[in-house]
Amino acid sequence: xxxxxxxxxxxxxxxxxxxxxxxxxxxxxxxxxxxxxxxxxxxxxxxxxxxxxxxxxxxxxxxxxxxxxxxxxxxxxxxxxxxxxxxxxxxxxxxxxxxxxxxxxxxxxxxxxxxxxxxxxxxxxxxxxxxxxxxxxxxxxxxxxxxxxxxxxxxxxxxxxxxxxxxxxxxxxxxxxxxxxxxxxxxxxxxxxxxxxxxxxxxxxxxxxxxxxxxxxxxxxxxxxxxxxxxxxxxxxxxxxxxxxxxxxxxxxxxxxxxxxxxxxxxxxxxxxxxxxxxxxxxxxxxxxxxxxxxxxxxxxxxxxxxxxxxxxxxxxxxxxxxxxxxxxxxxxxxxxxxxxxxxxxxxxxxxxxxxxxxxxxxxxxxxxxxxxxxxxxxxxxxxxxxxxxxxxxxxxxxxxxxxxxxxxxxxxxxxxxxxxxxxxxxxxxxxxxxxxxxxxxxxxxxxxxxxxxxxxxxxxxxxxxxxxxxxxxxxxxxxxxxxxxxxxxxxxxxxxxxxxxxxxxxxxxxxxxxxxxxxxxxxxxxxxxxxxxxxxxxxxxxxxxxxxxxxxxxxx
Amino acid sequence: xxxxxxxxxxxxxxxxxxxxxxxxxxxxxxxxxxxxxxxxxxxxxxxxxxxxxxxxxxxxxxxxxxxxxxxxxxxxxxxxxxxxxxxxxxxxxxxxxxxxxxxxxxxxxxxxxxxxxxxxxxxxxxxxxxxxxxxxxxxxxxxxxxxxxxxxxxxxxxxxxxxxxxxxxxxxxxxxxxxxxxxxxxxxxxxxxxxxxxxxxxxxxxxxxxxxxxxxxxxxxxxxxxxxxxxxxxxxxxxxxxxxxxxxxxxxxxxxxxxxxxxxxxxxxxxxxxxxxxxxxxxxxxxxxxxxxxxxxxxxxxxxxxxxxxxxxxxxxx
Numbered sequence: 047x048x049x050x051x052x053x054x055x056x057x058x059x060x061x062x063x064x065x066x067x068x069x070x071x072x073x074x075x076x077x078x079x080x081x082x083x084x085x086x087x088x089x090x091x092x093x094x095x096x097x098x099x100x101x102x103x104x105x106x107x108x109x110x111x112x113x114x115x116x117x118x119x120x121x122x123x124x125x126x127x128x129x130x131x132x133x134x135x136x137x138x139x140x141x142x143x144x145x146x147x148x149x150x151x152x153x154x155x156x157x158x159x160x161x162x163x164x165x166x167x168x169x170x171x172x173x174x175x176x177x178x179x180x181x182x183x184x185x186x187x188x189x190x191x192x193x194x195x196x197x198x199x200x201x202x203x204x205x206x207x208x209x210x211x212x213x214x215x216x217x218x219x220x221x222x223x224x225x226x227x228x229x230x231x232x233x234x235x236x237x238x239x240x241x242x243x244x245x246x247x248x249x250x251x252x253x254x255x256x257x258x259x260x261x262x263x264x265x266x267x268x269x270x271x272x273x274x275x276x277x278x279x280x281x282x283x284x285x286x287x288x289x290x291x292x293x294x295x296x297x298x299x300x301x302x303x304x305x306x307x308x309x310x311x312x313x314x315x316x317x318x319x320x321x322x323x324x325x326x327x328x329x330x331x332x333x334x335x336x337x338x339x340x341x342x343x344x345x346x347x348x349x350x351x352x353x354x355x356x357x358x359x360x361x362x363x364x365x366x367x368x369x370x371x372x373x374x375x376x377x378x379x380x381x382x383x384x385x386x387x388x389x390x391x392x393x394x395x396x397x398x399x400x401x402x403x404x405x406x407x408x409x410x411x412x413x414x415x416x417x418x419x420x421x422x423x424x425x426x427x428x429x430x431x432x433x434x435x436x437x438x439x440x441x442x443x444x445x446x447x448x449x450x451x452x453x454x455x456x457x458x459x460x461x462x463x464x465x466x467x468x469x470x471x472x473x474x475x476x477x478x479x480x481x482x483x484x485x486x487x488x489x490x491x492x493x494x495x496x497x498x499x500x501x502x503x504x505x506x507x508x509x510x511x512x513x514x515x516x517x518x519x520x521x522x523x524x525x526x527x528x529x530x531x532x533x534x535x536x537x538x539x540x541x542x543x544x545x546x547x548x549x550x551x552x553x554x555x556x557x558x559x560x561x562x563x564x565x566x567x568x569x570x571x572x573x574x575x576x577x578x579x580x581x582x583x584x585x586x587x588x589x590x591x592x593x594x595x596x597x598x599x600x601x602x603x
Numbered sequence: 604x605x606x607x608x609x610x611x612x613x614x615x616x617x618x619x620x621x622x623x624x625x626x627x628x629x630x631x632x633x634x635x636x637x638x639x640x641x642x643x644x645x646x647x648x649x650x651x652x653x654x655x656x657x658x659x660x661x662x663x664x665x666x667x668x669x670x671x672x673x674x675x676x677x678x679x680x681x682x683x684x685x686x687x688x689x690x691x692x693x694x695x696x697x698x699x700x701x702x703x704x705x706x707x708x709x710x711x712x713x714x715x716x717x718x719x720x721x722x723x724x725x726x727x728x729x730x731x732x733x734x735x736x737x738x739x740x741x742x743x744x745x746x747x748x749x750x751x752x753x754x755x756x757x758x759x760x761x762x763x764x765x766x767x768x769x770x771x772x773x774x775x776x777x778x779x780x781x782x783x784x785x786x787x788x789x790x791x792x793x794x795x796x797x798x799x800x801x802x803x804x805x806x807x808x809x810x811x812x813x814x815x816x817x818x819x820x821x822x823x824x825x826x827x828x829x830x831x832x833x834x835x836x837x838x839x840x841x842x843x844x845x846x847x848x849x850x851x852x853x854x855x856x857x858x859x860x861x862x863x864x865x866x867x868x869x870x871x872x873x874x875x876x877x878x879x880x881x882x883x884x885x886x887x888x889x890x891x892x893x894x895x896x897x898x899x900x901x902x903x904x905x906x907x908x909x910x911x912x913x914x915x916x917x918x919x920x921x
Binding site (some may be wrong): 174476 | 615617634645646649657659660663666679684705715722725731734735738739748750753754786788836901916
């Protein structure tokens with residue numbers, strides 16, 4: 047058995063920020079991650095990180111308002127206030143750690159414009175901001191000497207007398223299963239993008255942490271709020287940063303029109319993501335698309351801006367679509383990108399299970415509500431990663447380890463044994479594809495009752511077939527075949543909570559747009575939808591939205 | 604399109620754990636990458652095929668491997684580009700210079716240990732400013748060229764020095780070191796360069812260019828290593844054979860306009876460094892036999908004055 051005060055699951059921005067904070071607070075902290083930290087999906091955040099710096103004439107209240115409006119008034123305003131108020135110091139402390147943020151002529155931090163915001167308050171490193179932050183946090187983790195269990199895969203959380211007491215973890219290199227005992231566990235395992243096919247998300251984003259926490263008794267909140275990013279590449283679905291539009295790129299339909307004029311005359315291409323994605327999909331559905339896509343035009347930005355600020359998407363367009371963005375527009379379409387929902391936490395990361403915390407994309411504080419603003423996700427990971435680390439380490443100081451033993455791994459060992467012996471007929475890949483395609487077909491930009499009911503049937507059909515899954519690799523060493531099959535189990539749980547929540551919300555709000563119920567209904571649905579796992583199956587609950595000073599208004603961009 | 608992937612397999616758990624090649628015939632879209640092909644194999648054909656991969660967009664650094672003998676990312680290599688001229692299978696092997704764990708998965712621990720060894724974190728002196736450090740944007744843009752490194756290990760895979768000396772820090776760790784040496788906020792340049800001047804550091808690179816060639820992000824590690832050499836010498840680290848070699852080389856050119864190959868090793872190693880000088884005797888004999896012995900009397904080339912003026916101008920600029 048391995049013992050640590052604070053165990054963090056996931057080594058992206060939220061996990062590593064939590065680890066540093068917990069370590070600074072004197073805790074013995076360890077991180078387990080199924081990939082090396084710098085392989086984490088925080089890498090993929092291209093555009094930047096939002097902060098309203100008062101010495102630049104910006105105000106955190108404006109940032110909060112933009113975020114609340116962006117969330118379609120589903121975000122909890124107390125949490126949003128905290129995030130926006132702490133944003134400045136968080137960005138500055140990342141700069142002090144060594145992030146090479148872009149500068150203005152005076153050598154001070156420069157900003158770019160981002161969607162859904164009236165101020166240019168997005169700090170950035172070219173178009174690989176997430177990578178730049180992730181690698182620098184990893185440097186700091188190395189400096190602090192935090193113990194990182196790399197390529198260890200979490201099988202389950204241990205709940206002892208109602209409290210989270212650690213996790214059962216499989217070491218990929220050897221196949222060994224270990225009980226890791228901790229006084230507090232922080233889930234920072236990222237999103238669930240692969241539940242959808244296609245998705246901009248990396249192959250590792252399989253919703254592990256959400257499903258693990260759900261199974262351990264923590265409710266998932268706002269799961270119906272799935273963000274479709276407006277600019278994903280035709281074919282592979284790879285992300286093209288919102289920074290391109292922030293730098294001035296246009297969206298065009300097949301007639302060459304800047305169609306956003308009709309949908310968001312003020313903010314145009316920089317309206318909120320849900321608005322832009324709906325507009326694009328409408329153009330495509332009404333026959334003004336090209337081969338299922340619209341066009342992102344960067345040509346007028348000039349070669350220098352493209353080279354200095356959009357170099358990565360220049361490479362991506364060239365490598366993955368054969369497009370030279372200085373000469374041709376890029377064919378793009380809305381694609382699954384981000385999960386606003388997740389493990390319900392308070393502003394300190396605490397979940398409903400004592401001892402279990404969550405931060406980052408797997409958590410739902412909720413600061414993003416029905417629609418996340420671009421460049422608020424990095425901020426979310428850092429602010430709430432830090433707060434979770436601080437609070438979890440405080441808790442760890444005040445209590446002993448739970449009296450658990452290596453026997454806590456027995457259920458998982460038995461589960462693995464059964465999986466390996468099961469000579470079923472389905473490879474996980476087939477099932478994953480069926481699941482992902484069903485979700486993308488029925489729960490994308492536009493939804494309706496019939497389609498979502500169909501999705502529920504399809505998800506449950508995949509769950510049924512999953513009983514008959516076959517793990518071809520029977521070995522111990524680096525058995526990814528086994529890991530992917532276990533991940534698929536997590537994905538099925540996540541998919542079910544998404545569909546159930548979406549069926550529950552009988553209105554249109556944020557990313558949840560129902561063609562059969564097109565209006566927002568504040569009288570009945572200004573509230574969160576939660577799904578809780580019970581012995582009798584999933585149970586739906588509700589929670590009111592926290593409103594401090596911004597009353598819901600019509601949302602116009 | 605149809606393509607055949609010829610993949611090097613190794614499973615330590617199998618009854619016969621010998622490495623071997625296995626061929627997979629695939630029908631893929633014309634735009635498919637090598638990674639798409641490998642994923643298709645493991646999801647639809649052979650679930651035991653093991654590799655690391657994640658983002659599919661050349662940002663996570665997981666899927667470096669040797670494709671037709673050269674390191675690269677599977678995710679940004681198109682199958683259509685990788686098919687050898689005249690057809691035939693695409694050969695896929697694990698990254699080199701690292702121990703194979705299983706199939707295409709190699710042990711990265713020594714790689715990370717070396718990154719750790721260069722103390723790759725900012726080390727400023729004095730109190731932190733209230734707000735951000737003021738730094739020129741040009742410096743940040745320059746560093747971005749190195750921060751673009753995704754630690755995929757392609758450079759380490761194909762490094763010709765690591766193939767013979769595992770003590771070399773290697774291109775990735777040295778590029779990382781470079782970014783901190785040039786960071787205007789970092790105050791540890793002196794100690795960093797002193798460390799990099801030691802055995803395994805910047806002088807062990809043979810300038811073969813492989814790392815520049817295979818880097819999928821244009822980081823050009825070798826160029827960074829050369830820049831670190833310059834900085835080390837500017838800091839007075841002129842005692843290594845590498846630095847003395849560079850100095851002797853430059854002296855010869857400045858003096859005569861061309862390289863005095865007899866004096867070069869003597870100046871590099873020192874006249875009384877008997878073991879090293881004796882070690883060169885067989886080289887000398889072979890050169891003599893091949894008719895390639897440099898002239899004993901080294902004469903200046905015509906126009907050497909012009910070359911000296913170039914040196915003077917460069918030195919006055921420093």
